[in-house]
Amino acid sequence: MPTLPSNSQNLLVRVASNAHDDAWANLVQEIGRLSGDTNFEVVDDPQFDGFSADDLERLLVDSDNTYAFIADDETFTLDEHPLLAVSSFGDTLRVVPALLSGVADNLAIANLSLADYRSAADRDGILR
Secondary structure, X not given: OOOOOXXXXXXXXXXXXXXXHHHHHHHHHHHHHHXXXXXXXXXXXXXXXXXXXXXXXXXXXXXXXXXXXXXXXHHHHOOOOOEEEEEOOOOEEEEOHHHHHHXXXXXXXXXXXXXXXXXXXXXXXEEO
16 A cells, blocks of 8 residues: 655645656646646655545544645546645645645645535535
8 A cells, every 4th residue: 555745735636647758747737837836745656546535534533734725637628627625634626737836735724625626616525
C-alpha cells in the first residue's frame, strides 16, 4: 500500500490512469501559474492509479494530513478540470483550478473547511 508524505500541506495527488500524461502535465503547470504563493506538493506515483476518495481519506489519516487535492479521471473528463478535494474527515468537493489556491490557503490555516465551501458550490457540486 502506498503512503502519502506526512504533515505536508497542499498535496496534489494523481489517481487517474497514465493515459492522461499530457493533460496531467498541463494541469500541474496551470495550477502552478494560478497559485501565486501557494505551493503544492505533487504526488505522481502509479501506485495511486485508480484510488478512490475513500482510499485517499484513509491514507490522509495515516499521514497526519487533513486534506488533499486529487486529479482523477473525472478531473480530466470535465472541461474545467475540477480537482476533487478530500478531507481526512470524509468531506469532498470539486474545485476548479482557478480557485484551488484560495481553498488550499484557507484549509491550511483551518479558516474554512470543505463543508464551508460546499454551500458556495454550484448545483453540480463544483466550486467555481
